[in-house]
Amino acid sequence: MLLALVIVPIVAVYEIGSWDAAVTSVAEINPEYLDAFAGTSVIAIISLLGWGLGYFGQPHIITRFMAIRSERDVPTGRLVGMTWMVISLFGAIFVGVLGIAYFDGIGPGTPLDNHETVFIIFSQVLFNPWVAGFLLAAILSAIMSTVDSQLLVSSSALAEDFYKGSFAQKRLKKNLFGLVGLGLSSLHSWPWYSGSTQIIPCWNL
16 A cells, blocks of 8 residues: 555656646645645644544554564564554545546546546556556555454454353353354444445445
8 A cells, every 4th residue: 555655656757747737736726725724724624633542552553562572673663663654644645636636637537436546547547458457456455454353353342342251251262263253253244234235335346
């Protein structure tokens, strides 16, 4: 996903002509798109900062640090994780800004029905189908990386917090692994029980 968020903006800038041309086009459409603080307030900024601090406690992040080999590796892990996140977030911002210029401004694209699909559409219009397939696979890999951690934490919470506190300890070893497996299966099967036929409903995939 990191490479995808670096490659797509670079190719988009090449197709548009230059970064300056893209920024000028976006400013002509709506100057507020280039203002990070447009429409915000002090409370909103504090709330966003609070969300950022809570990021490190998310299951797909904290489990990596919990599994680290030793305390000496924590600084390296922190550096790698934050570098990856900064590059990825800036890449996503550039994709959004360039998407405005490409599809709504001077670019050859037509306006999108759903702006959340800008990365997907970029992958399809800027690259041949083989490369587009790898870029779409990057999206799914990022999603599955988060989902597997969420499932693991959810099933562990079910077994450790609920089961241990509700049933006799002598039955714990016998049933704990079965309960974890049952929890994983239930969470994984939820889209099927809900009648959903889409992998990513918000993107119609």
